[in-house]
Amino acid sequence: MRKSNVFTEEAVELFVNGKKMITFMCTPENLDEMALGYLYSRGIIECVDEFMGAAPCSSGKRIFAIVSKKLKDEVYSIKNIVMSGCGSGELPKELDFYKRDIRSGYRVEMGNIKETFGEMLESARLHQTTGGTHSAAIKDNEGRVIVREDIGRHNAVDKVIGAALLEGMNLERSTVVITGRVSSDMVVKAAGAGVPVVASMRITSNMAIEIANKYKVNLIGRIGSNEPLIYNEVEGTYIER
Amino acid sequence: MRKSNVFTEEAVELFVNGKKMITFMCTPENLDEMALGYLYSRGIIECVDEFMGAAPCSSGKRIFAIVSKKLKDEVYSIKNIVMSGCGSGELPKELDFYKRDIRSGYRVEMGNIKETFGEMLESARLHQTTGGTHSAAIKDNEGRVIVREDIGRHNAVDKVIGAALLEGMNLERSTVVITGRVSSDMVVKAAGAGVPVVASMRITSNMAIEIANKYKVNLIGRIGSNEPLIYNEVEGTYIER
Structure with missing residues (x-):
């Protein structure tokens, strides 16, 4: 396969229930999955049923997600962090993590x-x-x-x-x-x-x-x-x- | 050289003139240089003379930097971003970049x-x-x-x-x-x-x-x-x- 000399990077803004939550610097594909995965792993939604869907706007630079519950203001803001990894913008010590219960076995x-x-x-x-x-x-x-x-x-x-x-x-x-x-x-x-x-x-x-x-x-x-x-x-x- | 199986990651908070600015998830060495580089490339200080110095606290988890000018409140807060790269937490389209003049040649x-x-x-x-x-x-x-x-x-x-x-x-x-x-x-x-x-x-x-x-x-x-x-x-x- 021919090597490409450039990779695609796009700033994609995630709006949840009409309000801007975060901007992903990302590869602009599978955006609905990315939105769902983000909301779920942060515990903003508790189960997939609360995710009504997500659709990119025509430019592809915004994704509009709808969830079935009213979200608190604080989930729209996270702390300022310089992450070591390719960053989530979240810091262990400063945030209450969301931890899902894992049944053992x-x-x-x-x-x-x-x-x-x-x-x-x-x-x-x-x-x-x-x-x-x-x-x-x-x-x-x-x-x-x-x-x-x-x-x-x-x-x-x-x-x-x-x-x-x-x-x-x-x-x-x-x-x-x-x-x-x-x-x-x-x-x-x-x-x-x-x-x-x-x-x-x-x-x-x-x-x-x-x-x-x-x-x-x-x-x-x-x-x-x-x-x-x-x-x-x-x-x-x-x-x- | 023997391969190590773990790398060191530390959350280091940067305080500038006594006020928390940002947390770096970083390798905790050369912290004074990191603080200076960060402040300079963001344009928070305009020249190295404005950097009075930086010192880590005894736990190594905080670094206290002193700059010679009074900083505006807004430099202590940046937008919420998920960066593609190992993140700076800054997004091109949402921030006014600081751009230093580069003389040509x-x-x-x-x-x-x-x-x-x-x-x-x-x-x-x-x-x-x-x-x-x-x-x-x-x-x-x-x-x-x-x-x-x-x-x-x-x-x-x-x-x-x-x-x-x-x-x-x-x-x-x-x-x-x-x-x-x-x-x-x-x-x-x-x-x-x-x-x-x-x-x-x-x-x-x-x-x-x-x-x-x-x-x-x-x-x-x-x-x-x-x-x-x-x-x-x-x-x-x-x-x-």
Whole structure:
């Protein structure tokens, strides 16, 4: 495939119930999924039924999402942060995280996660052509896999979460695999969406491990290598080697 | 060198003249330089003389910077953004950028930039041990080179800018080289600091090119390859092949 020399970056404003919430610097595709994933992992909506839908305006620079409940003013404003990762604008210590309850008992085999990683790389079209994007995949315990890409790690994760919800996947019984490193903000996002396992091609930060222990997210690093790292094992989730 | 399996991530709050400005999710070293680079590239201070100094508190989780002028309230608040890049929290279209005037006439040879790239990789200690960090280098027209690392691309650039200012480098006659891709926010930062050339190991976004043309920043991609990409050539700066 011919390498592209430029990647597409667009400022897309998310309006929720008619009011501006946030601007994503993103790869402008799968925007409805991104909106849903964002709203869900931040806990702004509690279940997918509260998401009435989202549609981009004709220019593609705004996305209008409608949710079935009245939102408080404070969800429209988040703190000023310079994130280490491709940023969500959210900071662990300054925000009350949204943490979804994860019922225990999820079992997943390492081989299965490695397979998901392979499937992700295989279908990462933008990455193959630009080398400048991140990919995220989600696989549920029925073996369904969804892969999404974006120039931002966060956006890619929002997209797979949104897509998985629209597909009716059970996030409590799923694993998210990402290309980028796992900084604290990625764990916050997984915990917010109720995803019990996050595996990365890269490594993880000390702060990510700390938060993962607290919020019962399992972290795996170097998933593409022969010896993936299991950073922590939290009660109720079983990573089978 | 032994590979590390975890990278260090810390939430460091920047207080300027006693008031909280922003939180960096960063690699907690060279914090004074990061503070200075941040304040300068955002135009919060106009020259290095206005920076009286910065010191971390004993826990290392706060850095207190003092500047010689009274700051307006609005510089303590920026908009809510999900950045594509390792985020600055700033969005091109929603903020008035700070743009430093760059006097024309800077000449730099491609070979020189490639050399800087090599020097950067060679001294990127964290990258060599974790594989999970970004590096930035700055080289001035006297051949001085400074290399800094951070888990965030932005922080790495803030650090080299701050370090270069403390060294007395002339940023108008300098080139910044980075490992990460160039999204719009990186160009905004270079323009704000008055750096005329940004070269990356990776590629550049459409939006970055648009902003670079407007603010007269030269963008170079794939600097590590045999055929680096010159994305644009702006009046007054000469990239000699």
